[in-house]
Amino acid sequence: MSDLPADTPAELRPRALPVQPRSQRNRRKVLDAAHALLKAHGVHQLTTVAIAEASGVSVGALYRFFPNKEAIVCHLYEEKLIEIRKLAIDTRPDAATTPWRAFFEGYFRQLKAAERVVDFDFSLADAIFMLPQLWAIDLRHGMILADQLAADMRALGSPWSDAALFDLAINLYAIDSSVWMYWRYAQRYPALAIDRAIEASLGMMRPAMEGEAEPAALGVTREQLLASLAE
Numbered sequence: 001m002s003d004l005p006a007d008t009p010a011e012l013r014p015r016a017l018p019v020q021p022r023s024q025r026n027r028r029k030v031l032d033a034a035h036a037l038l039k040a041h042g043v044h045q046l047t048t049v050a051i052a053e054a055s056g057v058s059v060g061a062l063y064r065f066f067p068n069k070e071a072i073v074c075h076l077y078e079e080k081l082i083e084i085r086k087l088a089i090d091t092r093p094d095a096a097t098t099p100w101r102a103f104f105e106g107y108f109r110q111l112k113a114a115e116r117v118v119d120f121d122f123s124l125a126d127a128i129f130m131l132p133q134l135w136a137i138d139l140r141h142g143m144i145l146a147d148q149l150a151a152d153m154r155a156l157g158s159p160w161s162d163a164a165l166f167d168l169a170i171n172l173y174a175i176d177s178s179v180w181m182y183w184r185y186a187q188r189y190p191a192l193a194i195d196r197a198i199e200a201s202l203g204m205m206r207p208a209m210e211g212e213a214e215p216a217a218l219g220v221t222r223e224q225l226l227a228s229l230a231e
Helices: 021-041 048-055 059-065 069-090 100-117 122-127 133-155 162-186 191-209 222-230
Strands: none
Touching: 021 048, 021 059, 021 069, 021 122, 048 059, 048 069, 069 100, 069 122, 069 133, 100 133, 100 162, 100 191, 122 162, 133 162, 133 191, 133 222, 162 191, 162 222
8 A cells, every 4th residue: 555656756666565574574674763763863864774774684685675765764654644544534433423523623633643643753744844755645645634524524514515625625634734833843742733723623614514605716626736746
C-alpha cells in the first residue's frame, strides 16, 4: 500500500518488499533508525551510512531495501500517514447515533490522537519543508481524508454538492495541519491548539450541516489537486 504518485521517480521509490523474515526485520530496523536520527539531527544531517550504523544493517543491505535516504524518508512519511488514517477512520463515532457536532469533534480529536500513537512528530512534520517530494504524499493524504470527511458530512445530512463538500473538507484539513505550526512555535504539543482547531472547524462546517446555501464560488476542486499531483 502506497501513497506515492504513480509517476514518482524510481530513485525515490523503495525496492521490492523483502519476503524473508530476517530481511523484513532488517528493513524495519532501517526505517526505525532513520526516524530516530531524524529526531536527533534532522533531514540535512541524515545519511545512509549513519542509518546503516544506527540500524546495525550493512550499507549494502540497506541499498537492497532503499536506493537513497530520500526514499527512506518518503516511505517512513507515507507509512505513518497510512497508519494515522487507519486509526482515525476505523475509530470514528457511530454516525447513525451521533449528532454531527459530536461526531466530527470525536473524529478530529481521534485524528490528532492517532498522530501521537504512531509517533508522527516534529521531525516528520518538519521534513516536508526539506524534501519537496513529501508534498505530493501529504497532498494525497489530505485528499483521502477530505473524501472521507465529505462522505461523512453527506451521510450526516448535508445537502451541499460533492464539490462544495470536498472544498470545505480540504480547508478543514488545512486547519488541522496548522496545529503543527502552533506546536512548532510552542516546542511541545499543547492541547489548546486542538481545542481551537476543532472549534474553528465546527464553525466552518455549520452552514454545510445546517442546510445554508453553499458558496457561490469554490477555491479548490478535486480535479485541480489531481492535476497538480500529475505534474
